[in-house]
Amino acid sequence: MSKELAQFYSLCLQGDVNSAVAFLRSVPSKTEEMEALEARFASRFFSPPHVEISASDDFVRNVIYCYHDYFRAVLTNQTTAEEAEMELVNKISRILHAPSSATIDSLEEALAAAFKERGYHFLGGVTPPFRGPYIWREERVLEFEVELPFAKRSVTVHMMSDFLLESWIGFATCENKHVGGWAKDNALFCNAICYKDLQAAEFQISYLKHEAQHMDDFLHFPHLTPADLEYRAKLVELIYSADHQVLNKFLLEAKNDPQFPHPFASYRILNNLSRLVFEKEVEKEASMWAKKEYSTISAAAFSLYENDTNALKQNFGHRVKQFL
Incomplete structure (x- = not known):
């Protein structure tokens, strides 16, 4: 998938079809696939919708x-x-x-x-x-x-x-x-x-x-928000992944908006991993992450997951007696 289409769908999945369509219309040299998408979205979302x-x-x-x-x-x-x-x-x-x-x-x-x-x-x-x-x-x-x-x-x-x-x-x-x-x-x-x-x-x-x-x-920490649940599950993906592919997806979808649990969890992961791996506030460029051995990223993700789990165990106390 091209970078343009990836950006287009990222905006759609953030619930912003207006911006997605505006972005697609702004692409200077559209492929046949892009032109077909533009027509299909016009039919679905704008007059007369069908x-x-x-x-x-x-x-x-x-x-x-x-x-x-x-x-x-x-x-x-x-x-x-x-x-x-x-x-x-x-x-x-x-x-x-x-x-x-x-x-x-x-x-x-x-x-x-x-x-x-x-x-x-x-x-x-x-x-x-x-x-x-x-x-x-x-x-x-x-x-x-x-x-x-x-x-x-x-x-x-x-x-x-x-x-x-x-x-x-x-x-x-x-x-x-x-x-x-x-x-x-x-x-x-x-x-x-x-x-x-x-x-x-x-x-x-x-x-x-x-x-x-x-x-x-759900069993051990039943009061977690959707964004917190996604944060932990996405860290698990990074822990077990063999390469940068999943991380690149998170980089693309990251958005600082708690209303959207998946993009917001990716945003939290991006910030927290950047501090561990790059010792900086946030690194958004996939090319910079690609220079790091994936084992370093996986280990950092495990550290974030372990720290989050320990903090939750303290906060939930008696709810986690059977944990581990």
Whole structure:
């Protein structure tokens, strides 16, 4: 992927489609792929907006269109997130014939039941900072043993496929970027389209160890914020990685905005690693990091993880008696 496209998608994943499209339009010599993207984003986000939905069920299509309108509003700053959510509640309430006083959480519980009757899985909630469900049809269940820096975990992974909606992240990138998955207290959920080779580092480290770390933290440190959870899981990725590839991804996505846990965690890691590796406030250039042996970066990531774990053990006290 070119640097221009990487920057474009980075802005999309920061929830700023306006800036992403403005950046794409500013590229002087566009490739055919860039021109096609520009046209597709114009069709999706601007007048007259249009998105194809593969489902034939009118109920399913109408619900998804409601979320599309919500995504469009928050991703292009048409209104505030609060106002967009109120409008979403109004639309979903009418579809479900629910009282206007219903909360979005109760409406999404009802939607989950309705989608189940139609053969779909529906998971509502928030992928910070925006709402937006994941809707998929197929899944298979696998079991794995996962080694973490200070623990081993047996995990159940639900491999999901045939998605109709991947929350706001899929919509913001015209389905060119995917949510890899997520962790719950007792299981992991994985988007199978992202991981063709289950022995590759992308799955074994960037998905499996990352999400297993979340599960471990849910158990031992249950009050961590999403940004704190991502900070620790991303450090685990760096500890077990063999080269600079994951770090380069973090460098690109880093953003000092706690509303976006993934970019903010990368920003924290970039700052903290820079102090250890370069003895300076922040080093943003990938070329400078490339000059460092990766073993040095991995060791620094382990030091940050160990220090963070020790601090959390002190703060959580009695909650971590079974830790290690």
